[in-house]
Amino acid sequence: MKQPVEPKHVNRLINHGPTVLVSAEHAGRRNVMAAAWSMPVEFVPPRVAVVLDKTTYTRELVLASGRFALNVPCRAVMDLAYSVGSVSGRDAAVQGEDKFQRYGIAAFAGSSLGLPLVEGCVAWLECRLISEPHAQAAYDTFFGEVVGAWADDRVFQAGRWSFRADNTELHTVHHLGGGAFALPAIGSEQARQLPARNEAA
C-alpha cells in the first residue's frame, strides 16, 4: 500500500497545493501541525518549502532537530488535520501528553529519518532542514531536502495522483481559508492530461 516515490516524482505529491501535516521530533518530544502553505521548490534533488509560524511548537522541534516531515492527509482524516491545526502541542505537553496521544493519532517511524509519520495519510515526505536563517527569521519559511518519500498506491500510482469516484476518501484536501476545504475534481487527471513536455514536470 505504501510505495516509495521516485525522487523525480516527489514534487507531484504536493504540486497541487494540498494541506499538509508537518511532523517533527526531538529528544523524545514529538508533534504535528497543519500547514496550508507548503510547496515544491526543486525537482531533483527534491526540495520543499513550508511556512512555520514563530509561535508554533513544531518550529521549535524542527530547529532543534534539523528534520521535519510533510504528511499529506486525505478526506478520511480531514477532521484530524483541522484539530492538529487548531491546538498547540505546547498546551498538550503541559498536560503530560502530545497531540498524537490527545487525538489518538497512530504514527509510524519513517524509514529514512525515523520521524513520526501519520497513519491514514496518503503521502509522506521525510526532509532534512536546509538551514536558511534569514528566510526562517524574516519569512517563517523553512526549506527541506526530501530524503525519503512514499505514497498510498490506491491513489498515487506510477508517479501520478489518481483521484477517482471509487477512492474519494483518499482524496487530498485543500484549504480555502477560514476552515473551508475543497477536494480535487474527480477524474481531472484523466480528463485534462496534456502531453508531457519533459520527464520531470
Ligand SMILES: Cc1cc2nc3c(=O)[nH]c(=O)nc-3n(C[C@H](O)[C@H](O)[C@H](O)COP(=O)(O)O)c2cc1C
Ligand atoms: C488548515 C490549516 C492550515 C494551516 N496552515 C498553516 C501554515 O501554513 N503555517 C503555519 O505556521 N500555521 C498554519 N496553521 C496553524 C497551525 O497549524 C497552528 O498554529 C497549530 O496549532 C500549531 O501547532 P503547534 O504549536 O503544536 O506546532 C494552519 C492551521 C490550519 C487549521
